[in-house]
Amino acid sequence: MTNEEAFLRIDFLSQELNKHNYQYYVLDQPSISDYDFDMLMNELILLEKAYPQYCHSDSPSQRVGGEVIKKFEQVRHKYPMLSLGNTYSESDIKDFYQRIMQSTIETENEIEYVCELKFDGAAISLWYENGLLTRALTRGDGIQGDDVTHNIKTIPSVPLKLRGNYPKSFEIRGEVVMPHKSFEMLNAQKLEEGSTPFANPRNAASGSLKLLDSKEVARRKLDCILYAFYSDDLPFNTHSEFLHAAAEWGFKISPHYEVYSSLEGIYSFIHKWDSARKDLPYDTDGAVIKVNDFQLQKMLGFTAKNPRWAVAYKYKAERVLTQLVSVDFQVGRTGAVTPVANLVPVPLGGTTVKRATLHNADVMQNLDLHHYDFVYLEKGGEIIPKIVGVELSKRLSSAPAVEFILNCPECNTPLIRMEGEAAWYCPNSDHCPPQIKGKLEHFISRKAMNIDSLGEGKIEMLFDNQMIRSVADLYQLTYDQLIGLEKVISVDSEDRKI
Ligand code: IVH
Secondary structure, eight states, X not given: OOHHHHHHHHHHHHHHHHHHHIIIIISOOOOSXXXXXXXXXXXXXXXXXXXXXXXXXXXXXXXXXXXXXXSOOEEEOSSOOOOOOEEOSHHHHHHHHHHHHHHTTTOOSOOOEEEEEEEOSEEEEEEEETTEEEEEEEOTTSSEEEBOHHHHTTOTTSOSBOOSSOOSEEEEEEEEEOOXXXXXXXXXXXXXXXXXXXXXXXXXXXXXXXXXXXXXXXXXXXXXXXEEEEOSSOSOSBHHHHHHHHHHHTOOXXXXXXXXXXXXXXXXXXXXXXXXXXXXXXXXXXXXXXXXXXXXXXXXXXXXXXXXXXXXXXOOOEEEEEEEEEEXXXXXXXXXXXXXXXXXXXXXXXXXXXXXXXXXXXXXXHHTOBTTOEEEEEESSOSSOEEEEEOGGGOOTTOOBOOOOSBOTTTOOBOEEOTTOSOEEOOOTTTOHHHHHHHHHHHHSTTTTOOTTOOHHHHHHHHHTTSOSSHHHHTTOOHHHHHHHHHHHHXXXXXXXX
């Protein structure tokens, strides 16, 4: 291949991959199979290795990650990254609406408001110069943020190169979100490795941006939705014109926005999305109402912390009442004992909830839980539902309080509590079955020895058949013992299939 041929092929592959990427991740209209996409990407990576002089910073090969940085550079924001004032009721929204009406009494035209969803992730600022992504900063303290450009480049919906007629230099802001599917995949992997899963997609998104290894970020399958434009000279008059233009330049803009002039219109948006948002593939925690006209925005200005021209309306976490059936006490790998509530099954946020963790003795005591109490369950930003309170009017007068146990439910050893710690522990670490099993499972997990051929099921089986009692026993297992076990497991799983 001549230099010129290589240059042309790299250019062709880059354009093809950018096009398919845009169709898949921004428009949600796949135009090629995953296999064919990977083939084109592999060819591009190989060619760029052989001809590095033709590898550009906007190449789609940047998406797979690879750059590992030592630490984040702190960079000052050109425009401070403020937050929105929060409102929680229709009357708060009415106050906002009337305040704007009073401050714009001179304005003759009807004032328009753009209603958008409030995406629950990590705020991001992106800079584009001559159509190329040059810098991505986290919010940080609002004055300066971390340079996370290497990580942002791995997000397929973030354009590395813009299309169409874009301004020479501008900043665009939005939210990096972790879609539910990516979140479940990541947490399943965390559990398998024996590490702590993320509490919610928001924490997972911001935690991912702070990774030093961009390859790991690429694996986490983040998404990025843009919603604000910053430039010294604004090429549009309204926010809705910006949203429209940004979509043409290749950004992912949420299609779920509306323009209203009336208070009733704003209320209707808020009501509609309170339930409709549950069908979206990522978390939203409210609506945002923005004055559409940029000149009016400028006139209204900012308070010390928030813009006066926009406000957030926060949705209430969904809450249901159900009854406590019993409390189990589970012993973990470290010996810590966790109380878990068994509940009368109840639908909440798209799933049926039967159990909820009570975390530790302090949490249990603060709730002052009694047997058969009716409890309120909430699913806020957290995926795992929480018991947030007890309905005292429904308490049976004879019901005794739920007491924390004194002895280990597995080996009967008296529990101990270290000073300053919330958890009660079983100190019998060498002989308490769940502690031994937990340690063995941790030992074989991906984060530790990464023993592929063993999983939690086999460890359980080996332990229950008294073939292992410690890590050392794993290395004494014979071929015949393991083959015998394989058969038991495959027959067992066949049984389960039937
Ligand atoms: S506009 C001056 N629009 O919510 C702030 N923010 O406290 C302009 N957010 O930090 C922000 N969805 O991270 C805006 N549609 C949306 C948003 C949104 C989520 C976040 C953003 C901001 C926080 C507000």
